[in-house]
Amino acid sequence: MYENTRVTNAAGIVGSATLLSRIFGFLRDVVIAGYFGAGLGSDAFFVAFRIPNLLRRLFAEGSLSIAFIPVFTEYLTNKGK
Structure with a gap:
């Protein structure tokens, strides 16, 4: 409980x-x-935010980390055996 x-x-x-x-x-x-406003300045700002957010989502929060971390941990554990 x-x-x-x-x-x-x-x-x-x-x-x-x-x-x-x-x-x-x-x-x-x-x-x-x-x-x-709506124009090149705001578009450039939003694109500049999208690139780091894409990398963060891919590597830190995304499926890559979900798949990679357990496999890499198992590899490191079994490497010494």
């Missing part, structure tokens, strides 16, 4: 932090759109 409460609380914290992050991201986009 206690473990379920801890998991539920942790999930609530992560969910709340994600929601807050999405709200701040939306507000950032609104401010940038209001400052630059």
Whole structure:
């Protein structure tokens, strides 16, 4: 029972932090759109944000890390045997 409460609380914290992050991201986009308008300046800004976010999603959060980390850990564990 206690473990379920801890998991539920942790999930609530992560969910709340994600929601807050999405709200701040939306507000950032609104401010940038209001400052630059629709044009090359805002397009360049959004492209500059997309490239690092793509790399972060691919390597840190994406399927590459989900597949790579267990395989690499198993390789390192079995390398000494």
